[in-house]
Amino acid sequence: MPDDSERLLALVADCLREGSTMAIVGHGSKVRYGAPDGEVRLSTSEHSGIVDYRPEELVVTALAGTSLADLTSELAEQGQILPFDPPRYGGVGTLGGAVASGLSGPARPWRGSVRDAVLGVEIVNGRGQRLRFGGSVMKNVAGYDVSRLMTGAWGTLGVILSASVRLLPAPESEETFCRACSAAEAGELNRRWARAPLPITGTCHVGGVLHVRLSGSAMGVASARDEMGLRETGDPDIWAAARDHGHAFFETDGTVTRLTLPRGCRFDDESALIEWAGCQAWLHGEPEDLPDGTQATVLMPGERTQRRPAADAATAKYTARIKDAFDPHGIFNPGMNG
Amino acid sequence: MSNTRVLERLEAGLPAGGLVTGEHAVRPFETDGLTAIRETPWAVALPEDVEQVRTVLGICREHGVPVVTRGAGTGLSGGARPLKNGVLLALTKMNRIKEVDLDACTATVEPGVTNLAISQAVREHGLYYAPDPSSQLACSIGGNVAENSGGVHCLKYGLTVHNVTGLVVQTFEGDELVIGGKGLELPGFDLLAVMMGSEGMLGVVTEVTVKLLPLPTAKRVLLGSFDDVEDAGRAVGAIIAEGIIPAGLEMMDNPSIRAAEDFAAAGYPRDAAAILLCELDGTGDEVEHDAARVRTVLESHGAVVRVAVEEAEQERLWKGRKSAFPAMGRIAPDYYCMDGTIPRGELAGVLLCIGRLADEAGLQVANVFHAGDGNLHPLILFDANEGDQLERAETLGGRILELCVEVGGTVTGEHGVGVEKLDQMCVQFNDAELAQFHALKAAFDPAGLMNPGKAIPTLARCSELGGMHVHHGRLPHPELERF
Structure with a gap:
């Protein structure tokens, strides 16, 4: 080693x-x-x-x-x-x-x-x-x-x-299902599923299709699939593709924005790639306005990552002091947003 | 300005009866759950809303008065021990549930709401708040944040840090920090994690947003009885190796079993060397399936197994475990509860070593163990009115915690350092690490007036202790300062 x-x-x-x-x-x-x-x-x-x-x-x-x-x-x-x-x-x-x-x-x-x-x-x-x-x-x-x-x-x-x-x-069994639906319908399903003990380990809505991953015992996955009314088998590669930005959605030379949204919030942009039961979304370009409680990370090619909204004054004050407590001479990763 | 004038200002900033002074009236506040440590607070402030908290902090800031925040006072490390020249800020009157958001599955509450009250309030919606410390009936969510409390279901559902998504914090300097909310991530540094377990050293939590989970639809509790403690320890590792994450996995040794059985009549086998309680939850068929697998694992490690299917029987089995602490009160006038965490695999060796140290100290130790997450609670039994037993108990406790550090663990899993484990912190951390902690504290509270003297020992204290350790391995004057 x-x-x-x-x-x-x-x-x-x-x-x-x-x-x-x-x-x-x-x-x-x-x-x-x-x-x-x-x-x-x-x-x-x-x-x-x-x-x-x-x-x-x-x-x-x-x-x-x-x-x-x-x-x-x-x-x-x-x-x-x-x-x-x-x-x-x-x-x-x-x-x-x-x-x-x-x-x-x-x-x-x-x-x-x-x-x-x-x-x-x-x-x-x-x-x-x-x-x-x-x-x-x-x-x-x-x-x-x-x-x-x-x-x-x-x-x-x-x-x-x-x-x-x-x-x-690692789960004994892991299966991916898909279902054609709008982003709004997917949001409704996500909110409903969150209220039941279901073995969900991934959701991804992109291009009018909701992909759902279930993990657990073979028995648990099968009974959840029936309970959730999921019939169509999906492509298990979608998870790594969304995770590693290998998905076609990310094939762009332009700006991509990552949104983190409050749980249960209604966000139904059909052109977005929406994961995490609606709590993480990816957009092309920069968003015009953000739902309440949402954070945006704007990834512009060749530019610094931008955060929106910017930290409030109190958070910025303590953030600067924490930085100073660990790195008093400011030597580490200048320009990066902690 | 005179002290009287400061008290008058505090009184004016609080509702009628919101400021308690006078030796007799403040007595109920002199200690938290660690009753061996007492101090009479100068004044106790009982604010009813965030504005009153800010007023109290503002007056204390202006006059350089230290502040100790207190929740329900169930803490076990003296973290809420008051100061005789300080204000004790008790948040029990801030006990409103402000919002339950069923779409987000979150509850936003004031810090004085009790842990159990949250679950009770959302039960009708099929939801609950997962962390369940044994004191959940009384302990407050603000206190849970301060200690990063756990409970018996941590292995599967995590600690407070995994279940709180937002905080509002008032700093001593008068800033309000809104940290997180209902989302899964916060921008910038993880101030949420910094606040968790910070023992009231960095600010006053005035609002907490917690994640709610759907209630499991099925549950099984298995009781495995072992003739050998080592077999029980190995069975724990084998359950995990089987790929099962139980909702709860608890172990008790023979002295604990007997005490709990006498107290709660839980149906434990009094002659077993150890028992394991394993709770599985989820949906019907799956739980059934996992229960069969766990039963096989337990039996292959020599256990006699009982499976509780009915809720009443499950509750009875848990009652024995949850009453282990009060049960000790029956067999010894006093007990001193330790809170080390060790890698699970070290359990058998650590228990042997604790037994040896207890014999040397001439005291009895009963062990209850959150086996799933490695959190060990040795309960040292003693009688404070008998000679030097208290002193010996403290010394033994210190040695046990040092043993936990030696095997790669920590001096406190969930009770916090408070004033109790300051010396053991010197064993776990070196000067540079402690200095880094102090620098982080100063970033939030440069005046050093939030709960001063707790959680992180001064370098001077550690250096003195280090010197003495070389000669004796124990303090010559245990009565000084440390307890």
Whole structure:
């Protein structure tokens, strides 16, 4: 297992000494979300390997540069999965990148997000110190939850050296169904299904078709299918395609916007790709107006990611102070939105 | 300005009877669930809405008065222990359920609403709030946020952090932070996660939005009785390896079994070395199917198995487990509850070691274990009126927590650090890590007046403790400051 942490620590120390900034990258697969501006490039990709994996504990600890492909195939051998099923744009991506971006896959509303699964991290902070927070146990309230603060901070608070994440057993059976319906009808179905204990692990409405994935025991999947009135079998590849932006919807050189919407909200744009039981939607171009409580992330080719609406004054004030608490000299990933 | 004047201002900012002062009147507030630690608060403020909370914080900010926030006072680590020069901000009167959104499956409530009241309010809609700490009848949702509370169903349904989607927080500086809402993600840093389990150190939670889940339509509870604790521990790993995530998976050792059985007549086998309680939930056929699989696993590890199908019998089995703590009150005048978490696979070794440490200390320990998530509650039995038993219990408790850290676990799974586990934090974290915690605290509360002295030990304290550890492995004066 190549442990590159000494070199990474030395790089941070160099930057601190020389007053330069650094751009932290793994496989560079999330460049669509904007690349950091730092003067020194710090790549975690040589810092890779599984540190500890005991399947009966439902936890894996791996170095940041561990490729998601390697990690998921190791887990698959033991019949386990990453619950957050992170995107692998272009087929690549690292565990560190998945944690730093906090981007979750199609099962997010049912199996939880990246931050839900993160149990512990080892980081280098902006003082060049190697620190450990959390651990490899599920329940842990010793100290503030820095592990989850690192999740989705896009490397602006520190370099993630390793992470421990919670796992789930792979389901015995997983089936995809589809049903032609409008986005509004799909929304109605999603709201109705949310009120019953059903083994849903994915919904995706695109091009007038609602795709639904059910996971669990073969018996549970079959009875839920009947209860939900799902008759037509769908294409199971839709999930990875939506997750990794391999779906035809994402074949564009223009701007794409990601919306995260409140649960149960009525959003029925027929031209959008809508996942997560209506809580995540992708649009071409920039939205004109947003439903209440909705966040937009605008991904413009070659530009920085833009967030709308912008953070309110109070949130911005404490966000800046937290950044300062971890990275007082502002060396990590300048330009990235934490 | 005189102290009297500050009290007058506080009184004017609160409704009639909203400010409690005077030694006798404040007595009910001197302690939380960790009753060994007491302090008389200078004044107790009982605001009824967010504006009154802001008023109290504003006056305290102006006069440099520290504030300790308190929910229902059921915390087990002294996190809500008041200060004799501070205001205790008790939020029990803020107990309104503001909104239940059936489309979103969320409830938005004030912090003083009890955990159970949320589930009761939405039951008619076939929904419930999943985290269920044993104190759920009394504990408040605001307190649950402060401690990131768990319960017996965490393995499948997660902790408070997994079930709260929005918060409104008042900071000591007078800002209102609206964090998240009904959505699945929030922009920017995950302030929601930072607030969870922050023990009232960063701000005052004045509104909580929780996720509601559909009630499962079927449930089975299996009771497995073992002649050997190690077999029970291995059976836990085997159930997980089978790919089953039980809703609840609890283990009790023989002293706990006997105490609980005497107290609750739950139908536990008094002579078993250990029992496992396994709850499965979901839909009819599936639960039936999984129950058969778990039964096979338990039996192949030497267990005698009983399956409770009827709700009354299931409740009886759970009642024994949930009354394990009060049951201890019958067999010893005092008990001291530990809260370490360990990797499940270390259980058998840790239990052996706890037994050895208990013998050395001349005290008895009963163990209840959230086996599914590795959270261990050793209950140290003692009599505070007998010689140095309290001291020995504290020392033993400290050693047990250090043992949890040694095997890769943590000193607190769900009860929080409070004032109780400050010394053990020095074992789990080094100076740079503690300094990082202090820096994060200062980002929210630069004046350091929100619940000062709790949750994160000072570096000075750890350095003193470190010095003494080298010589003795235990403190020469355990009565000083730490408890």
